Amino acid sequence: MNDTIVTDSVKRFKWVGTRPIRPDGVPKVTGKALYGADYRLPGMLYGRILRSPHAHARIRSIDTSKAEALPGVKAVITAKDFPDQKFDYIGPERVAVNFWHVTRNIMAREKALYEGHAIAAVAATSASIAEEALSLIKVDYEVLPHVIDVDEAMAPDAPLLFDDMITRGVEPVPTKPSNISKRLEFKTGDLDAGFAQADVVIEKEFKTAAVHQAYIEPHACLAHCDADGQAEIWSSSQGHFQMRALTAQILGMKIGDLRVYAAEIGGGFGGKTVTYLEPVATLLAKKSGLPVRLMMSRDEVFKATGPTSGSSMWVKMGVTKDGKLVAADGIFKFQAGAFPGSPVMNACLCGFAPYDIPNARAVGYDVVCNRPKSAAYRAPGSPISAFAVESVLDMLATKIGMDPLEMRLKNAARIGTPTIYGPKHAHNGYPETIEACLKHPAYKAPLGKNQGRGVASGYWFNGGGESSATMQINADGTVLVATGSPDIGGSRASMAIMAAETLGVDYNQVRAIVADTGSVGYTHVTGGSRVTFATGTAVVNATKNVIVSLCKRAAMIWDVDPEGVVWEDGYAKPASSNVGDFKPLSVREIAAKSAQTGGPITASASVNAGGQAPGFSTQFCDVEVDPETGKVTVLRFVAAQDVGRAIHPSYVEGQIQGGVVQGIGWALNEEYIYNAKGQLDNAGFLDYRCPVASDLPMIETILVEVPNPAHPYGAKGVGEVNICPPMAAIANAIEHAIGRRLTELPMSPPKVLAAIDAGA
Amino acid sequence: MSAAPARVVFTTGFARRYTGSVTEFAVEAKNLRGVLREMDLLFPGLAETLEEETTVAIDGAIHETGYFQLVPPGAEVFFIPKIEGG
Numbered sequence: 001m002n003d004t005i006v007t008d009s010v011k012r013f014k015w016v017g018t019r020p021i022r023p024d025g026v027p028k029v030t031g032k033a034l035y036g037a038d039y040r041l042p043g044m045l046y047g048r049i050l051r052s053p054h055a056h057a058r059i060r061s062i063d064t065s066k067a068e069a070l071p072g073v074k075a076v077i078t079a080k081d082f083p084d085q086k087f088d089y090i091g092p093e094r095v096a097v098n099f100w101h102v103t104r105n106i107m108a109r110e111k112a113l114y115e116g117h118a119i120a121a122v123a124a125t126s127a128s129i130a131e132e133a134l135s136l137i138k139v140d141y142e143v144l145p146h147v148i149d150v151d152e153a154m155a156p157d158a159p160l161l162f163d164d165m166i167t168r169g170v171e172p173v174p175t176k177p178s179n180i181s182k183r184l185e186f187k188t189g190d191l192d193a194g195f196a197q198a199d200v201v202i203e204k205e206f207k208t209a210a211v212h213q214a215y216i217e218p219h220a221c222l223a224h225c226d227a228d229g230q231a232e233i234w235s236s237s238q239g240h241f242q243m244r245a246l247t248a249q250i251l252g253m254k255i256g257d258l259r260v261y262a263a264e265i266g267g268g269f270g271g272k273t274v275t276y277l278e279p280v281a282t283l284l285a286k287k288s289g290l291p292v293r294l295m296m297s298r299d300e301v302f303k304a305t306g307p308t309s310g311s312s313m314w315v316k317m318g319v320t321k322d323g324k325l326v327a328a329d330g331i332f333k334f335q336a337g338a339f340p341g342s343p344v345m346n347a348c349l350c351g352f353a354p355y356d357i358p359n360a361r362a363v364g365y366d367v368v369c370n371r372p373k374s375a376a377y378r379a380p381g382s383p384i385s386a387f388a389v390e391s392v393l394d395m396l397a398t399k400i401g402m403d404p405l406e407m408r409l410k411n412a413a414r415i416g417t418p419t420i421y422g423p424k425h426a427h428n429g430y431p432e433t434i435e436a437c438l439k440h441p442a443y444k445a446p447l448g449k450n451q452g453r454g455v456a457s458g459y460w461f462n463g464g465g466e467s468s469a470t471m472q473i474n475a476d477g478t479v480l481v482a483t484g485s486p487d488i489g490g491s492r493a494s495m496a497i498m499a500a501e502t503l504g505v506d507y508n509q510v511r512a513i514v515a516d517t518g519s520v521g522y523t524h525v526t527g528g529s530r531v532t533f534a535t536g537t538a539v540v541n542a543t544k545n546v547i548v549s550l551c552k553r554a555a556m557i558w559d560v561d562p563e564g565v566v567w568e569d570g571y572a573k574p575a576s577s578n579v580g581d582f583k584p585l586s587v588r589e590i591a592a593k594s595a596q597t598g599g600p601i602t603a604s605a606s607v608n609a610g611g612q613a614p615g616f617s618t619q620f621c622d623v624e625v626d627p628e629t630g631k632v633t634v635l636r637f638v639a640a641q642d643v644g645r646a647i648h649p650s651y652v653e654g655q656i657q658g659g660v661v662q663g664i665g666w667a668l669n670e671e672y673i674y675n676a677k678g679q680l681d682n683a684g685f686l687d688y689r690c691p692v693a694s695d696l697p698m699i700e701t702i703l704v705e706v707p708n709p710a711h712p713y714g715a716k717g718v719g720e721v722n723i724c725p726p727m728a729a730i731a732n733a734i735e736h737a738i739g740r741r742l743t744e745l746p747m748s749p750p751k752v753l754a755a756i757d758a759g760a
Numbered sequence: 761m762s763a764a765p766a767r768v769v770f771t772t773g774f775a776r777r778y779t780g781s782v783t784e785f786a787v788e789a790k791n792l793r794g795v796l797r798e799m800d801l802l803f804p805g806l807a808e809t810l811e812e813e814t815t816v817a818i819d820g821a822i823h824e825t826g827y828f829q830l831v832p833p834g835a836e837v838f839f840i841p842k843i844e845g846g
Contacts, residue, residue: 090812169773184773213846270846345841376846415820422769423838426820461843465824528845610823710821720845 002653004646004703005436015501016713019650022493023512024264036220036236036263041291044222045074045123047284048130049294050137051304052112052119055146055370055678056159059112059119059139066136067122072129075288076137078120079107082283083252101339103250105373106279112141113161113338114370115679116303118276123284123292146370146678150335151312153179153369161338161368181340182366186348186420194327194359198318200399201327206388208727208745209671210310210335212302213377214662214690217266219305220295223281227289229253231282233260238268238486239525243278244517250279251286258282261516262486269662270376271306273525302683306375307672308384309334309342315351315388319396325411327359328352332385334366337373342366343381346461349421350724351385353459354408354430354616356417370678376527378659379460379720383666383727387745390456390728395741404455404732405443408618409434413459429642429706429716430457430616436640436702437618443638450627451635454733455620458724462717463528464609468521469538471499471546473601477588479505481542482515484523485535489719490651494532495539497647498713502543504570505587521606529717532647533708534609540712545603553590553597558582611710615721617641619660623733630753632668632734634695637726640702644716649703656722657699663726665691669746763788763833768795770839774814778806787837792816793827795837814839 027033064076085099103109108117120137124130145159152158158179167174169183195201221235221243231253237243240260248255265272277294284292296304311334318327330351334342348362362385397404412431416424437443437455447453472480481499485491492512500507523535551565554572558565564579565572571584594601622636639656646652669689673682682688707714727745735741740755765786775783785802789795800807816825817838823829831837 171776186771273844273846346843349841349843376844378846380844380846421838421840422771423817423822423836423840424820426817426822461822461845463843463845464822528843530845608824608826610826610829611821614822717845 002701004649004705005432006705013501015497015507016645016647017649018497019648020493020497020507022490023496024487024492033264035217035266036234037295039222039234039263039293041222041224044291044293045125045288046127046130047121047123047281047292047294048134049118049280050120050134051300052108052115052117054112054141054143055115056144057112057141058144059108059110060142061140062120063138064120067133070129070133070136072125073122073133074125074290075123075284076120076133077283077287079109082107082250098340099249105339106250106276114372116300116372117338118304121280121284123288147179148369148371148674148678150310150333150367150369153367154333154365161370165368179368180365181336181368184345184348184364185361187361188418188420189359191327191329191359191361195318197320197326199321200396201316201318202392202395202399203314203316204392204743206313206315206391206743208311208384208387210307210371211666211670212307212688213269213271215267215269215271218296218298218301219272219277221277221281222291222293223278223285224291225282225286230257231285233258233278233282234263235260235278236263236265236272238265238272238488238527240486241484241517241522242273242525243275246275247278247282251283259516259518262514265486265488268488269378270380270527273527274306274375276305298685299683302688303680304372306337306373308377308380309336309374311335311384313385313388315392317392317396319400321400323400323402323407323410325355325357328357329360330362330385330388332362332364334364335371335374336366336368337371338368339373340366340368342374343376346381347385350382350459351389352420354413354457355411356413357411360420362420378662378723382458382460383663383724386456386458386724387727387731390725391731391743394454394728394732405434405438408457427613427708429613429704432704432706433457433616433618433640433642436704437620437638440638442636443620447622450737451622451624452733452735452737453620453622454729454731454736455618456725456728456732457616457618458721460529460615460721460724462533462612462615463530464534464612465524465530466606466608467523467535467538468604468606469535469542470515470520470604471542471602473546473587473591473594475591475594477509477586477591479503479510479587481510481512481539482520483512483535483539484515484520485531486526487514488526489655490648491526491531491535493651494536494647498536498539499543501713502540503547503587504568521604529615529719532715533612533711533717534607536647536715537609537711538605538607541605541607542603545605546601549601549603550587550590553593553601554585556597557585557590557593613644613708613710613716615642615717617721617725619725619729621729621733623730623737625734625737625752627756630749630751630756632730632747632752634664634697634730636697638700638702639722640704641718641722642704642706642716643718644708644711645705645714646703647713647715652703652718653701655719656701659720659722660699660726661691661696663723664696664730667727667730667745667747669748671746766795766831766835766837768799768837774839778809779803789831791827791831792825792829795831810839813842815842
């Protein structure tokens with residue numbers, strides 16, 4: 001059963017909050033939708049990438065001569081074909097991009113830093129010729145010692161990935177290089193004084209495995225380059241504007257010389273906000289003079305694209321007998337992969353954010369190791385610290401004999417609660433999710449033998465930022481809404497709903513599309529739970545601009561002043577009886593006169609949307625542990641989330657269910673298994689165990705609607721925070737089932753069995 | 761009588777790098793453009809750094825660091841690291 005709890009006075013909408021059929025549904029279920037690998041052009045070449053078999057190796061030389069001589073091979077490239085980039089961290093700290101690193105991740109230069117690191121690429125007239133060409137490329141490697149684990153990578157004698165990496169954020173500046181790219185710290189209050197007030201203090205160490213976003217569709221793109229240097233790319237990504245910008249920078253092209261089209265996307269979850277293939281395909285196309293398609297195999301996806309970080313953490317928290325949290329401390333060490341840039345800062349900012357804790361500190365370390373470079377994954381960083389923090393919280397609640405939800409409610413952040421990073425919370429929403437779980441009948445339901453119930457919560461910022469939308473009124477009164485946001489979670493339906501609601505027309509009269517970079521204004525990625533909020537605001541603003549135009553056209557038809565026309569329920573109407581006695585004009589009737597009143601009716605809007613509200617989620621689950629095998633079965637899962645206002649509730653529920661399922665996989669099974677040579681042994685869905693439907697109960701959602709006044713319809717981002725609580729909720733449930741605390745993910749059967757045996 | 765100045769706050773790490781470890785400033789400004797201008801007068805070049813590297817929380821509500829953001833009298837203006845999601 002799914003449920004919705006509305007906390008404000010109910011405001012009735014015609015379309016917002018309804019569940020119409022998604023406009024992209026038919027092509028998807030009939031197999032007609034075009035994904036990255038589906039695009040073809042006449043004369044298209046097949047690209048393939050040669051990848052390092054070694055986890056860490058110096059590249060002494062690359063000989064491509066035999067590959068280039070193979071009939072059918074039209075282009076071969078290595079890192080030498082790419083312009084080198086300046087070593088410089090550009091942009092904000094969390095997302096600082098160093099293109100010296102980015103270009104080396106796309107194509108290795110001095111060293112191969114992980115198994116699967118791209119070494120060279122070919123384009124040929126067939127896939128088999130391209131494959132054969134790869135076998136003719138001779139690479140002379142000097143194999144080096146490697147390091148996979150984050151704690152081992154931080155050791156003083158660890159093999160160094162970069163001989164000149166000096167840790168940033170440490171004073172005095174270290175004199176010796178290490179694998180620690182950065183240290184950061186956030187602090188509030190007085191930790192010693194806080195812990196002195198505590199009646200119970202618990203500290204614990206935790207480890208989490210790196211896990212992949214596990215999108216179904218492998219990366220793919222098609223590129224062609226004209227003789228005048230202008231290029232076009234069809235790409236499956238979370239942001240075609242982002243792909244345009246990154247490709248232009250990597251290849252030294254002008255942004256205006258690139259046009260990128262958004263293919264349908266078969267999942268991204270953060271992992272398709274970065275580029276791997278687009279610059280390579282474009283360069284091969286430029287060199288060969290022919291279109292080139294590149295697509296990854298599943299093996300390549302696992303070995304060469306970003307998982308989220310694995311981690312090693314320590315968390316200490318103190319509570320009074322009556323359940324008031326008084327102090328919290330955490331050290332979070334994250335694998336960045338082969339290049340700096342893990343989401344450890346987010347982990348530090350989010351871990352304690354749901355709570356009013358007067359004395360707190362979070363220290364983070366960004367650590368390179370011989371794994372693929374980490375990439376964003378659903379609320380990047382937050383689920384990892386939440387696993388540690390929410391586990392310790394549960395232990396504290398047990399120790400003082402308090403219900404874990406009641407303890408969370410007592411300490412819940414509300415408007416005005418300070419955060420560890422400075423500002424006070426400006427939005428409610430968290431207590432409401434806890435109360436929703438407390439009121440749920442299953443929360444007090446009896447449990448059977450070997451069963452346990454666990455709760456946990458999570459926090460995520462949600463995003464705003466730059467988005468654009470264009471609206472066109474067609475001659476028959478139908479409406480086209482074009483945005484620059486790739487549709488991953490049903491955003492075309494949501495955009496059409498908001499446009500229909502604002503314009504006052506039928507949903508089926510509106511067609512929403514994803515426009516290419518040449519056809520709509522700049523729009524940031526589909527990520528960070530920002531699209532319904534930011535792009536939705538742009539759509540509403542564009543619609544309002546169209547309404548102004550429609551009123552002017554109606555005024556022209558009636559030959560009255562524009563001020564004498566108002567827009568109500570999809571019709572232009574006289575503002576008062578003084579204006580005259582006119583029959584209201586519909587969009588269709590005004591559109592039919594567009595030529596006579598000034599030409600096509602169109603409007604655009606661009607925003608840099610701010611005032612986004614964060615997401616809070618509270619969840620509980622019941623598990624049963626098989627004492628013979630250690631297998632954990634999830635019997636029930638209830639997820640309450642503050643969603644602001646659900647524009648299309650089905651897709652909001654889908655986001656919550658998807659996030660929870662990914663969290664269950666992270667909790668119980670998913671991990672990268674490396675052999676002694678630093679090679680990945682489970683690069684496929686048979687051995688990298690994602691949950692499937694038969695592993696899961698129905699994920700029950702509770703949509704808690706605390707509207708955000710900064711959005712025209714109250715929407716908040718809903719795509720990410722749902723993945724934050726499941727790992728801790730399941731760990732807490734397992735402890736209550738077997739009396740043993742598991743602190744390392746995944747909590748797979750061997751680990752659970754070992755924990756049971758240790759307590760026997 | 762002029763309106764109450766805004767309380768402009770930086771994280772400790774940011775202040776160490778850019779403002780001589782001073783984390784708080786009182787700034788009279790109607791919008792974020794004014795805040796940036798005043799901070800740039802105190803620390804030349806700081807405005808550009810803030811525009812590129814930070815998100816701003818005005819009385820707790822998070823915004824992009826855009827000139828147009830209004831700063832109410834007595835507001836608390838926190839510059840925090842920019843966040844990127846998945």
